[in-house]
Amino acid sequence: MTLAITYSRAQVGINAPCVTVESHLSNGLPSLTLVGLPETAVREAKDRVRSAIINSQFEFPARRITLNLAPADLPKEGGRFDLAIALGVLASSGQIPAEPLKEIECLGELALSGHIRPVRGVLSAALSARDAGRALFVPQENAEEACLATGLIVYAVDHLLEVAAHFSGQAVLEPYQSKGLLRQVEPYPDLADVQGQIAAKRALLIAASGGHNLLFTGPPGTGKTLLASRLPGILPMLIEQEALEVAAIYSIADIKPLTHWPQRPFRAPHHTSSAAALVGGGSKPQPGEVTLAHQGVLFLDEFTEFDRRVLEVLREPLESHEIMVARAREKVLFPAKFQLIAAMNPCPCGYLGDTTKTCRCTPEQVQRYRGKLSGPLLDRIDLHITVGRESLTLSANNGNQLTSAEAAKQVAEARDIQQKRQGCPNAYLDIATLQQVCQLSKEDQQWFEQAGEKLGLSLRALHRCLKVARTLADMQGEKAVKRSHLAEVFHYRPSS
Numbered sequence: 001m002t003l004a005i006t007y008s009r010a011q012v013g014i015n016a017p018c019v020t021v022e023s024h025l026s027n028g029l030p031s032l033t034l035v036g037l038p039e040t041a042v043r044e045a046k047d048r049v050r051s052a053i054i055n056s057q058f059e060f061p062a063r064r065i066t067l068n069l070a071p072a073d074l075p076k077e078g079g080r081f082d083l084a085i086a087l088g089v090l091a092s093s094g095q096i097p098a099e100p101l102k103e104i105e106c107l108g109e110l111a112l113s114g115h116i117r118p119v120r121g122v123l124s125a126a127l128s129a130r131d132a133g134r135a136l137f138v139p140q141e142n143a144e145e146a147c148l149a150t151g152l153i154v155y156a157v158d159h160l161l162e163v164a165a166h167f168s169g170q171a172v173l174e175p176y177q178s179k180g181l182l183r184q185v186e187p188y189p190d191l192a193d194v195q196g197q198i199a200a201k202r203a204l205l206i207a208a209s210g211g212h213n214l215l216f217t218g219p220p221g222t223g224k225t226l227l228a229s230r231l232p233g234i235l236p237m238l239i240e241q242e243a244l245e246v247a248a249i250y251s252i253a254d255i256k257p258l259t260h261w262p263q264r265p266f267r268a269p270h271h272t273s274s275a276a277a278l279v280g281g282g283s284k285p286q287p288g289e290v291t292l293a294h295q296g297v298l299f300l301d302e303f304t305e306f307d308r309r310v311l312e313v314l315r316e317p318l319e320s321h322e323i324m325v326a327r328a329r330e331k332v333l334f335p336a337k338f339q340l341i342a343a344m345n346p347c348p349c350g351y352l353g354d355t356t357k358t359c360r361c362t363p364e365q366v367q368r369y370r371g372k373l374s375g376p377l378l379d380r381i382d383l384h385i386t387v388g389r390e391s392l393t394l395s396a397n398n399g400n401q402l403t404s405a406e407a408a409k410q411v412a413e414a415r416d417i418q419q420k421r422q423g424c425p426n427a428y429l430d431i432a433t434l435q436q437v438c439q440l441s442k443e444d445q446q447w448f449e450q451a452g453e454k455l456g457l458s459l460r461a462l463h464r465c466l467k468v469a470r471t472l473a474d475m476q477g478e479k480a481v482k483r484s485h486l487a488e489v490f491h492y493r494p495s496s
Contacts, residue, residue, distance in 0.1 A: 002024060002025040002026065002092055003022070003023070003024050003025075003092060004022075004023045004087075004088045004089075004091035004092040004098040004101065005020060005021070005022055005023075005088070005098075005101065005102060006020075006021045006023070006084040006085075006087050006088045006091070006101045006104075006106065007019070007020060007021065007084065007101075007102075007104070007105040007106070007134065008021055008080065008081050008083075008084040008105060008106060008107060009080070009105060009107060009124075009125035009128060009129065010074055010075075010076055010077075010080075011077075011078070011080070011120075011121040011124065011125075011252065012074070012330070012332060013252075013285065013287075013325075013332035013333055013334055014124055014248050014249060014252060014287075014334065014335070015124060015128075016121065016124040016125040016127070016128040017071075017074060017128075018105075018128065018132065019036075019069055019070065019071075019074070019076065019081065019084075020069075020070040020071075021067065021068075021069055021081060021084040021085055021088050022066075022067070022068040022069075022070065022088070023065065023066075023067055023085070023088030023089050023091065023092040024065070024066045024067075024068075024092060025061055025063045025064070025065055025092050025093060026063065026064045026066070027063065027064065028063070028064035029064065030061075030062045030063060030064065031064050031065065032046045032050070032065045032067065033064075033065070033066050033067065034046055034067045034069070035066070035067070035068050035069070035072070036067075036068050036069030036070060036071075036072050036074075036076060037069070037072060037073065037074065037075050037076060038069060038076045038077075039075060039076060039077040039078075041077055041078050041079055042069070042076045042077060042078070042079075042081060045079065045081060045082050045085055045110075046067075046085075048079070048082055048109075048110045048111070048112060049082060049085050049086045049089065049110060051112040051113075052082070052086055052110040052111065052112060052113070052114040052160055053086060053089065053090065053114075053160070055112060055113050055114050056114040056159070056160045056161050056164070057161075058090060058095055058164070059093070059095065060089070061089065061092075061093040063093075065089065065092075067085060067088065067089075069081065075284075075329065075330065077284060078109075078119065078120075079109030079110070079117070079119065080107050080108070080109065080119045080121075082108060082109050082110035083106045083107065083108035083109075083110060083116060083137065083160070083163070084105075084106050084107075086110060086160055087101060087106065087163065087164075087167075088101075090164060095164070096164050096167045096168050097167055097168070100167050101167070103134055103135065104134055104135045104136070104137060104155075105125070105129045105132070105134045105135070105136050105137070106136070106137035106138070106163075107119055107122060107125055107136070107137070107138050107139070107142070108137070108138065108139045108157070109139075110160065114159050114160040114161060115158065115159055115160075116139045116140075116157055116158060116159060116160065116163075117139060118139040118140075118141035118142045118257050119139065119142065120251060120252060120253075120254065120257075121248075121251055121252045122138055122142040122145045122146050122251060122257070123145050123146065123148055123149065123244070123247055123248045123251040123258070124248050124251065124252065125146075126138075126145070126146040126147075126148065126149035126152055126154070127149045127244075127248070129149070129152060130149045130151055130152040135152070135153040135154070135155060135175075136152060136153070136154050136155070137155045137157055137163060138154060138155070138156060138157070139156070139157065139158070140156045140157065140158050141257045142156075142257050143156035143176045143178075144178060144179065144180070144257075144258070145247070145251060145257055145258040146176075147176065147178035148244060148247060148258075153175050154175060154176045154178075155173050155175060155176060156176040157173070186263070187233075188229075188230065188232050188233030188404065189226075189229055189230055189233065189404075190230070190233070190403055190404045191204075191230045191233065191234065191401070191402055191403060191404040191407055192401035192402065192403045192404070193226065193230075194223050194226050194227055194230065194401075195223070195390055195401075196390035197222075197223055197227065197387060197388075197390065199385060200216065200223070200227055200385055200387050201227070201402060201407075203383050203385040203492060204227055204230065204231060204234075204407075205234070205407055205410065205411065205475070206383060206468065206471055206472065206475070206492075207231070207339070207341070207382070207383055208231060208234045208235055208407070208411045209410070209411050209414035209415065209471050209474065209475050210382075210414070210418070210425055210426040210427050210467065210468065210470070210471030210474070211339055211425030211426065211427035211428060212339075212382035212383055212426075212427045212464075212467070212468060212471065213318065213339060213340040213341070213342075213380065213381045213382050213383070213427070214339075214340070214341050214342070214381065214382070214383045214385070215303070215341075215342045215343075215344070215378075215381045215383065215384045215385070216228065216341075216342070216343040216344070216385055216387050217343075217344055217345070217346055217384065217385070217386050217387065218345070218346065218386055218387030218388060218389075219345065219346070219350050219351050219352075219353070219354040219357075219389055220345060220350045221389075222387045222388065222389050222390070223387060223390070224301075224343035224387050225299075225301055225343060227387070228297075228299045228301070228341045228343060229266070229299070230404060231266075231297050231299075231339070231341060232263075232264045232265075232266045232296060232297050233404040233408065234404050234407040234408045234411050235264055235296075235297075235339075235408070235411065236408075236411065236412050236415050237263075237264075238262070238263065238264060238295060242295045243261060243262055245294060245295060245335065246262045246264075246265060246294060246295050246296070247261070247262050249287055249291055249292065249294055249334075249335070250262060250292070252286075252287065253286065253287050253291075253292060264295060264296040264297065265292060265293050265294070265295070265296030265297070266293075266296055266297045266299065267289050267292050267293040267296070267297070267298050267299065267338075268299040268300075268301060269289045269298075269300070271300070271301070271302045271303075271305040271306045273289070273306070273310065274310065275307075275309060275310045275313045276288065277289060278290060278310055278313060278314070279291075279313045279314075279317065279323050279325070279336075280323060280325045280332075280334055281325055283327070285325040285327060285330070285332040285334075287334050288323070288334075290314070290317050290323055290334075290336040290338055291323065291334040291335060291336050293336075293338035294335045294336060294337055294338055295337060295338070296338060296339070297338065297339050297341055298338045298339070298340050298341070299341045299342070299343075300340070300341070300342045300343070301342075301343050302343070302344065302345075303342040303343060303344035303373065304344045304345070304369060304370070304372045304373060306372075308372050308373075308374070311372075311373065311374075311377055312374065312377065314340070314377065314380075315376055315377055315380065317336040317338075318340060318380045319380065320336075321335070321336055321337040321338075321428070322334065322335055322336050322337075323336045337428075339427075340381065342381070344373075346366075346386075347359055347361040347365070347366045347369055348361050348365055348366070348369050349361050352366060353386075354389060355388075355389060356389060379458055379460055379461050379464075380460075380464075382427065382464045382465075382467065382468050382492070383468065383492040384492055384493060384494050385492060410475065413477075414471065414474040414475045417474045417477075418471075418474060421437060422437060426467045426468075426470045426471045426474070427467055427471075429467055429470075431463065434463060434466060434467060434470075437470060438466050438467075438469065438470050438481050439480070439481075440481060440486075444481075444482075444483050444486060447483065447486070448462075448465075448466075448486050449462070451486075451490055452465065455490065455493065457493065461493065465486075465489045465490070465493060466481075466489075468489045468492065469481045469485040469486050469488075469489045470485075472485040472488055472489070473485050
């Protein structure tokens with residue numbers, strides 16, 4: 001047979017479209033032509049494949065070889081197609097049977113010796129292969145990751161000879177038996193370590209209970225970063241579907257295979273980060289910090305020190321929970337359902353309103369400093385809280401402090417109420433559902449609208465206030481939003 005077909009998977013964002021590898025032998029001078037929009041690493045596959053086949057004691061066909069990676073308009077990159085190409089060449093030259101190759105997909109980069117090296121993005125490919133109803137051949141190091149796609153038949157291989165012997169019937173491989181990824185949950189720092197800050201801890205609890213964005217403002221050394229780092233420890237554990245989403249993202253972003261079951265991400269990029277680093281980019285679009293924080297927390301310390309143009313790119317993902325990275329040849333959609341926690345000083349010197357030090361900034365400097373944050377961006381942050389300075393006591397009694405375990409229990413109860421009622425945290429409610437679950441009395445609605453008008457809030461900000469009020473009611477186990485909940489919300493909203 002001079003034509004053989006094998007299947008593999010490309011990588012486009014977090015998706016893995018199918019790539020059909022067609023191998024054809026014909027008469028003519030010995031040559032190998034690779035078509036189908038291959039990038040440099042894919043074009044170099046012909047040299048890796050040739051050496052791997054020869055060093056595996058097979059014959060490399062001395063004929064005209066044409067390899068087509070279909071669809072032709074999909075860019076192909078990386079060494080993930082090496083194994084599929086090698087099997088196609090062996091099948092088209094009659095050295096292994098071609099018929100069984102139609103029922104499987106394969107991923108793997110070939111060494112010159114024929115050894116199969118691990119690749120990134122295996123989990124996305126495994127999920128797509130399962131949906132297509134095919135088995136998947138992967139490098140040994142990627143086998144546990146591929147087995148996260150339950151119901152998929154996975155074969156773990158180390159060498160091209162193993163795969164060829166399997167299809168030739170000489171040494172049939174058994175499907176890989178997963179031992180399960182290690183559920184390695186690193187302990188988060190405890191909330192009880194933060195001294196005092198009752199109001200700030202209350203705001204943190206509200207943010208965790210409803211999935212709301214939060215901004216801490218206060219002098220340096222008051223515990224803003226400490227508080228933010230405690231948020232992941234009081235959030236509910238990831239459910240399986242959420243964990244798979246996180247694992248798929250990190251499988252694409254990290255060249256190392258997954259070694260443990262993921263937990264909620266906590267990303268804290270430096271304030272010198274570029275817009276591309278924050279939302280993703282590059283000639284071949286890669287996920288940015290907002291995607292790496294998917295289903296977790298994005299913490300931006302020194303909020304006003306970020307470039308204003310960098311911060312403005314957060315506006316769309318904060319609303320839509322996804323980010324579209326557009327390039328001339330392609331558009332890639334990345335998920336970005338994260339919880340934003342930001343921290344900033346009240347002025348350039350940091351001591352405006354501090355009881356221990358005098359602020360040296362002029363009103364113009366303070367206005368210019370705060371003007372780095374646009375109104376539309378601040379509008380999307382549900383909770384604004386001022387963190388004051390606590391008394392200097394090194395031997396603080398933590399016996400009466402709220403621990404992360406106690407806070408996590410309260411958060412889990414509130415999230416459970418929201419999940420049963422609407423299937424998502426309150427922060428993600430759309431307008432129609434918000435009106436259904438937050439029905440106010442005529443008097444309370446009129447009071448709420450008048451208060452928002454006096455504070456100069458936009459309609460979007462008023463809707464976000466209503467979501468926070470719904471969260472406060474859930475934390476107290478109340479079915480209806482009351483006036484007390486609405487009143488507390490305005491403590492977390494600065495007037496315009």
